[in-house]
Amino acid sequence: MGWLTTALILLPLGGALLVWMFPWDAFTAGSIALLVALAEVGVWIESLVRFDFSRGGLQLDQQTNWFSDLHVSYHVGMYGFSLWLVGLTVVVQAAAIAYAFWSGRAGARAYFGLMLLLTAAIVGVFTAQDLLLFYVFWEAMLIPLYVLIGVWGGPGRLGATIKFVIYTMAGSLLMLASVIVLGLSQGTFDLTASWQSSSDWIFLGFVAAFAVKAPLFPLHGWLPDAYRESPPEVSAVLSGVVSKAAIYGFIRIAITKFPEPTKDFRTVILVLAAVGLVYGSLLAFRAPDIRGVIAYSSLAQIGLIMFGVFAVNDLGLNGAVLQMVNHGLITASLFLLAGGIERRATTGEFARLGGFARGRPILATVLMTTGIIGLAVPGSSAFAGEFAILAGVFTRGWGYSVVGAVAIVLAAMYMLRLISAVLHLQPGPAVAAEALDLRPAELGAIVPLLACLLALSVWPAAITERSFTADRAQRAIGNQLALGHSPPIVTTSGPKTSAELVAASHHASIARCLETYRHALESGRSGHGIRAAPICR
Secondary structure, three states, X not given: OOHHHHHHHHHHHHHHXXXXXXXXXXHHHHHHHHHHHHHHHHHHHHHHHHOOOOOOOOEEEEEEXXXXXXXXXXXXXXXXXXXXXXXXXXXXXXXXXXXXXXHOOOOHHHHHHHHHHHHHHHHHHHHEOEHHHHHHHHHHHHHHHHHHHHHHXXXXXXXXXXXXHHHHHHHHHHHHHHHHHHHXXXXXXXXXXXXXXXXXXXXXXXXXXXXXXXXXXXXXXXXXXXXXXXXXXXXXXXXXXHHHHHHHHHHHHHHHHOHHHHHHHHHHHHHHHHHHHHHHHHHHHHOOEHHHHHHHHHHHHHHHHHHHHHHOOHHHHHHHHHHHHHHHHHHHHHHHHHHHHHHHHOOOEHHHOOOOOOOOHHHHHHHHHHHHHHOOOOOOHHHHHHHHHHHHHHHHOHHHHHHHHHHHHHHHHHHHHHHHHHHOOOOOOOOOOOOOOOOHHHHHHHHHHHHHHHHHHHOOHHHHOOOOXXXXXXXXXXXXXXXXXXXXOOOOOOOOOHHHHHHHHHHHHHHHHHHHHHHXXXXXXXXXXXXXXXXXX
């Protein structure tokens, strides 16, 4: 069944080539892109049905040698938590392409081809199990974003693109150095075959790249311009999905492969996350426009999610995965709604808006519902995610939970301000009485995202209990992801300490490596055995 993961990558890539190669008109190019995006959702649903959550571990995987001398391979597959992130990707991308199709973007063939290429690259990031392959998809993800912002963005697109390029290229170069050093020092780039490292410098190289892309305070300088100047659907993907690729990198690589540096730098990262959480919330409350509120609230939410990730315990990690999906769906919905409001009022500035609820009940209902879920009211999926994160990070220090609680109050303030400025008060000078309510095509793009949020509000355990093996996230990080397989979960002997988990993981890595070495010698592949020998020391 490994073909399903490969199909999730090749289907949008093939769709992009199809759109580019033939002289389709704008309607045909958009129709093809939308059909491919919907087919991608269907393939993911098939993957969801076939995934065995009770077994956990790496599933739906496929591996083919790429550079055998360097032990580099095309190795893809999904864990429970990455399956949900792939689902977030394909759903948000389908909504974004549907919105762009309705909007009628100029240069449709180039635009929709780039959106499909972006889909393939993001899915590749979430499924790659080889470090070099991960880096290839990571860079492939950024290339279409440069073009989509720089060509189809707003009046300030040039400056936004330059900032985005400078920040992300600096982070990517640091990641490339870390990938090369880690892969060559271990004799393999395969994430399921490599062992854990204690190198602070390699760890920091990965952290810098992921922190820029998330972004994590203070590396967020590119964020406000990029989110404001991008087309609404690109901003939806950038905030809703691309930022989650960075958080995925923290979980899959930084924490899993570097347990000791994670422990050493945990306090620093948690403090930066706390500062970003409060700072982003305050800026969101003071932002003068819709996109500014969404952009800075995203910075705050990334800080909250980082609380859960670097708590490195069951509650924190499960809550972080749920909140990644929540935030992706919420911000994607809000950016698409912002695009609809800007089309009707030609601006997103609060000073020129107001009164949109009058005569536009559908817009008011959809915006209110999305905003209320974003407020994390009890009973919503956002409440479940944030509560799990705060409970998880409490074990690392009660102060972090206090900061998180304060930020939740600030979130209520800036979200209510957004809703009030757009829907209530007197109609602003930019709001024409004849401005229409949401059209069926807009609802077709936004309502599925809202439906997913409502479904998760009813059943958040669909994600929190199915992201890691047997709902034991901390043990999965220590054993399952580090080794590439799912070891037996023993619950009768009581919980183990972090030191015991690290020691068990290290011993298992040595055992695996010695077994590989023995098979290589028995089969006469002495060259392979010689290369494997240093790994087993």
